[in-house]
Amino acid sequence: xxxxxxxxxxxxxxxxxxxxxxxxxxxxxxxxxxxxxxxxxxxxxxxxxxxxxxxxxxxxxxxxxxxxxxxxxxxxxxxxxxxxxxxxxxxxxxxxxxxxxxxxxxxxxxxxxxxxxxxxxxxxxxxxxxxxxxxxxxxxxxxxxxxxxxxxxxxxxxxxxxxxxxxxxxxxxxxxxxxxxxxxxxxxxxxxxxxxxxxxxxxxxxxxxxxxxxxxxxxxxxxxxxxxxxxxxxxxxxxxxxxxxxxxxxxxxxxxxxxxxxxxxxxxxxxxxxxxxxxxxxxxxxxxxxxx
Amino acid sequence: xxxxxxxxxxxxxxxxxxxxxxxxxxxxxxxxxxxxxxxxxxxxxxxxxxxxxxxxxxxxxxxxxxxxxxxxxxxxxxxxxxxxxxxxxxxxxxxxxxxxxxxxxxxxxxxxxxxxxxxxxxxxxxxxxxxxxxxxxxxxxxxxxxxxxxxxxxxxxxxxxxxxxxxxxxxxxxxxxxxxxxxxxxxxxxxxxxxxxxxxxxxxxxxxxxxxxxxxxxxxxxxxxxxxxxxxxxxxx
Numbered sequence: 001x002x003x004x005x006x007x008x009x010x011x012x013x014x015x016x017x018x019x020x021x022x023x024x025x026x027x028x029x030x031x032x033x034x035x036x037x038x039x040x041x042x043x044x045x046x047x048x049x050x051x052x053x054x055x056x057x058x059x060x061x062x063x064x065x066x067x068x069x070x071x072x073x074x075x076x077x078x079x080x081x082x083x084x085x086x087x088x089x090x091x092x093x094x095x096x097x098x099x100x101x102x103x104x105x106x107x108x109x110x111x112x113x114x115x116x117x118x119x120x121x122x123x124x125x126x127x128x129x130x131x132x133x134x135x136x137x138x139x140x141x142x143x144x145x146x147x148x149x150x151x152x153x154x155x156x157x158x159x160x161x162x163x164x165x166x167x168x169x170x171x172x173x174x175x176x177x178x179x180x181x182x183x184x185x186x187x188x189x190x191x192x193x194x195x196x197x198x199x200x201x202x203x204x205x206x207x208x209x210x211x212x213x214x215x216x217x218x219x220x221x222x223x224x225x226x227x228x229x230x231x232x233x234x235x236x237x238x239x240x241x242x243x244x245x246x247x248x249x250x251x252x253x254x255x256x257x258x259x260x261x262x263x264x265x266x267x268x269x270x271x272x273x274x275x276x277x278x279x280x281x282x283x284x285x286x287x288x289x290x291x292x
Numbered sequence: 293x294x295x296x297x298x299x300x301x302x303x304x305x306x307x308x309x310x311x312x313x314x315x316x317x318x319x320x321x322x323x324x325x326x327x328x329x330x331x332x333x334x335x336x337x338x339x340x341x342x343x344x345x346x347x348x349x350x351x352x353x354x355x356x357x358x359x360x361x362x363x364x365x366x367x368x369x370x371x372x373x374x375x376x377x378x379x380x381x382x383x384x385x386x387x388x389x390x391x392x393x394x395x396x397x398x399x400x401x402x403x404x405x406x407x408x409x410x411x412x413x414x415x416x417x418x419x420x421x422x423x424x425x426x427x428x429x430x431x432x433x434x435x436x437x438x439x440x441x442x443x444x445x446x447x448x449x450x451x452x453x454x455x456x457x458x459x460x461x462x463x464x465x466x467x468x469x470x471x472x473x474x475x476x477x478x479x480x481x482x483x484x485x486x487x488x489x490x491x492x493x494x495x496x497x498x499x500x501x502x503x504x505x506x507x508x509x510x511x512x513x514x515x516x517x518x519x520x521x522x523x524x525x526x527x528x529x
Contacts (some may be wrong), residue, residue, distance in 0.1 A: 097432070164389060164392060165393070165396055168396075172381075172382050174345070174376065178343065178368065179370035181447070182365050
């Protein structure tokens with residue numbers, strides 16, 4: 001029983017990270033109808049920025065904050081420079097754009113910081129949490145930060161005018177323009193926020209997976225699995241999906257013989273395929289009907 | 293009578309296809325003007341061209357200021373509220389959020405709150421349903437919501453695209469009654485596009501008839517309604 005509880009809690013902790021990545025993916029998907037394959041690399045680059053700042057002597061939370069601000073503006077810049085001109089381009093052009101972005105960020109990170117694995121600090125420590133062997137303080141910290149982030153986002157989108165405008169722009173762009181919302185800037189703002197959310201995910205997971213240019217590859221696939229499971233049209237679903245995938249991944253690795261750590265990733269891919277076959281709209285998504 | 297909206301030699305295009313062929317008309321401050329015409333005559337395109345939602349050339353002046361080459365969202369800030377065909381409801385949001393979105397360009401919070409109450413007084417059914425998802429409203433209720441959302445801008449000019457579409461005759465009567473009241477009491481100028489010519493002519497003071505992208509008839513709404521020849525050849529009743 002203790003093993004089970006332990007695995008579930010650890011699953012919730014990594015699930016929190018998948019939830020963040022899934023949320024970032026869904027936010028951009030809602031805004032521009034494309035999956036951002038480079039979301040993980042953007043998060044990785046942000047994490048390197050925070051690491052570099054700490055190397056220069058900036059304390060952890062200072063680096064954390066500066067990285068968030070940097071990521072927010074970097075996200076806006078990427079949208080303005082690369083994806084705004086592609087707004088009316090065919091799907092494949094956009095896919096090519098994302099792959100280019102992936103490659104550029106990945107190799108620039110390798111060029112600047114090389115591909116060796118680096119230690120990344122945790123501000124929470126790694127002692128047992130509250131004297132319990134079930135979960136470490138860092139895992140508890142991952143859950144805590146994510147929950148705070150989700151609450152903040154919920155209040156932002158529910159109770160602020162700009163949050164309302166962003167939701168309107170994502171749901172019915174034409175009507176949004178007709179009430180005077182600059183939908184183009186709302187998309188840019190969505191990119192900024194998604195990039196900052198990804199940065200949080202990267203900085204929280206880095207002490208676990210260690211810092212290197214390919215650190216987010218697996219995490220992003222879990223994030224995609226979470227987004228697909230929850231429904232690509234539902235931010236709430238993405239978050240629930242993130243936690244579910246985290247728990248599922250850990251339990252499968254522990255209890256299904258032969259899966260272990262090595263086969264965890266194919267499980268995420270199997271999950272994506274199963275959801276797409278059985279319930280393409282995901283748990284909380286709505287069916288998208290397109291007129292042709 | 294000052295001219296509020298002046299459209300001169302308007303030509304609009306969907307890709308290579310030209311939909312308006314040099315259309316000119318004007319709308320006086322405080323008037324309720326209707327654009328009539330058959331399906332495909334260019335009524336909707338005219339409204340869309342005013343809000344720069346379709347490629348067009350020609351002169352569009354609002355209160356003496358040119359609107360050409362401005363983005364749709366900045367044209368709203370002149371005080372032009374456009375209720376598009378199909379009502380443009382934010383279906384996944386609540387009724388109250390829809391109203392707040394109508395006022396999203398305004399900064400006076402107290403005024404917005406009191407205007408929402410005013411809309412609930414105009415349309416009591418919206419108050420009953422204010423926390424409900426707008427997509428769950430009936431067609432008539434959604435049209436009321438669309439008009440209320442447009443009024444939340446405190447517009448000087450309201451553009452309405454086929455407000456009667458898909459509604460039961462009694463609901464249409466109701467709605468047109470409210471539009472008349474808004475025009476008289478709130479001094480909002482209205483440009484309404486309609487296929488239901490009979491009803492629109494009863495309501496409007498000024499009317500234009502469009503055929504294949506050109507104005508073919510204009511004048512006082514009463515005169516047009518009383519002219520049997522025009523009615524038979526263009527309005528079909």
